[in-house]
Amino acid sequence: MNFWERMYLPAIIKGLGITFKHLFRKKATVRFPEEKRQFSPVFRGLHILNRDEEGRERCTACGLCAVACPAEAITMEAAERKPGEEHLYREEKYAARYEINMLRCIFCGFCEEACPKEAIYMTETFAPANYQRKGFIYGKDDLLIPDPKAKA
Amino acid sequence: MGLLQPLADGGKLFFKEEIIPINANRALFVLGPSLAMLTACMTGAVIPWGDVLYFGDLPVSLQIADINVGILYIFGVVSLGVYGIMIGGWASNNKFSLLAAVRGASQIISYELAMGMSLIALLMVTGSLSLKDIVEQQRHGLWNICYQPFGFLLFLICAFAECNRAPFDLPEAENELNGGYHLEYSSMKLGFYLFAEYINMFVSSALMATLYFGGYAFPFMDSLGWSPNLITIAGIAALFIKTIGFIFFFMWVRWTLPRFRYDQLMKLGWKVLIPLALLNMLITAAFILWTQH
Incomplete structure (x- = not known):
């Protein structure tokens, strides 16, 4: 380093200039709860269980999702459809x-x-909050989407 | 907007659990932060925050004490601040606190030398130790930064080190060490240490504004034809704008520069700043002698 560089002051002033420039840049931060960042189309949030066009549950309790799950988070119990259901x-x-x-x-x-069966999908909902652990075990009530027929 | 968030952050410290370690020296443990806070607040007493305000015929000086050794007073009180750090670190009975306190104390003492010598050059120019006199001189003449630009630079660097601000914040290198001299402190005692640091930052900003940038004086203040009270109020505003500018600079440097290594810090203090301050002093003295003849 020559004498000018060893004084450090020019480099410090240059550095100060850079930080000052950044003051006027567009902010990289988003004020989260009020503003939300656009998710990518493949974002994986909380799950839903889908229904078909007639509002019937698509899931047949085949258990493939539970087998695929590396975290063993999915449990299910199958039942047979009765006549009239x-x-x-x-x-x-x-x-x-x-x-x-x-x-x-x-x-x-x-x-x-x-x-x-295209029954389970992941949505853009994320960061659930609860006071108790058992509240994080989502059952069918939480997962199934509302019946499109019932809404209409 | 969250404007009151800093207030809430400070006030919350009152409600935090107060812990005094079982092996700590209780009296000294409490004395440490009290001393730090006390000395930080005392320095503000001699800074002229403004000229004189008139309530009817009653003149009220906006300086608490215009003592003729104002600068010496500030130096004395600031040196006492080291005891706050040292006592707190020692009384915690924790080796990390003690090490940090030693680190802090040696840093502050080292940089005080260079700071004092850079000020001596300024005092040779002003010929007075009273801060009020210094401001009044700058009010009617040029600001001292024009006479002592290099001295100001030295003073500024030393002020950073004295306030333990980045890039000299080694006493509490928060992201490298497990805490500084206030490692064992909690609640408002920790708050006192932190506030003392911020008050020191504010006071040193005000001091730099007073000594080198005209204090409450602003250009053309006597040729505007305003009433004395209006000029005084504008002067207070001027001083605070200058002070806030320096505080912004403190933060700006913090955003920019990485921290020194401890040996670099000591090398800079003893081998660079002190000789430069001496040189500045010599040149100033020679120049004054030369102009006298």
Whole structure:
């Protein structure tokens, strides 16, 4: 280093200039709760269970999502559709109980990929909050989307 | 907008749990932050925050004490501040606190020398130790920064070191060490240490504004034809704008520069700043002698 460089002051002034320039730049931060950043289309948030066009549950409780789940967050119990329940469940078998432990879930999206019936999807909802751990075990009430027919 | 957030952040410290370590020296443990806060507040007493305000016929000076050794007073009180750090670090009975306190104390003492010598050059120019006189001189003449630009630079660097501000914040290198001399402190005692540091920053900003940038004086203040009270109020505003400018500079440097290594800090203090301050002093003295003849 020559004498001018060893004085450091020119370099310090240059550095100060750079930080000063950054004051007038567009902010990189987003004021989160009020403002939300645009998610990428493949964002993996909390799950939903889908229904078909007639409002019937698509899930047949095949268990492929639970098998695919590396965090073992998915539990289900299958049941057989009774006569007269055809408007509720699309196929002869359905999930009587379907639970996802959101504390275990790592949001990898493997369940979504494994599902042969296009029943489970991941949404853009994220960061759930609760006072108790058991509140993070989402059952069918939390996961199933509302019946499109019932809304209309 | 969150404007009151800093107030809430400070006030919250009152509600925090107060912990005095079992092996700490209780009396000294409390004395440390008290002393730090006390000395920080005392320095403000001799700074002229403004000229004289008139309430009817009653003149009220906006300087608490216009003592004729104002600068010496500030130096004395600032040196006492080292005891706050040293006592607090020692009384915690924690080796990390003690090490940080030693680090802080040696840094402050080292830079005080260069700071004092850079000021001596200024005092040779002003010929007075009273801060009020210094401001009045600048009010009717040029600001001292024109006479002592180099001395100001030295003073500024030393002020950073004295206030333990980045890039000289080694006593509490928060992202490298487990805390500074206030490692064992909690609640408002920690708050006192932190506030003392910020008050020191504010006072040294005000001091730099007073000594080198005209204090409450602003250009053309006597040729505007305003009433004395209006000029005084404008002067207070001027001083605070200058002070805030320096505080902004403190933060600006913090955003910009990385921290020194401790040996670099000591080298800069003893081998660079002190000789430069001496040189500045000599040149100033020679120049004054030369103009006298």
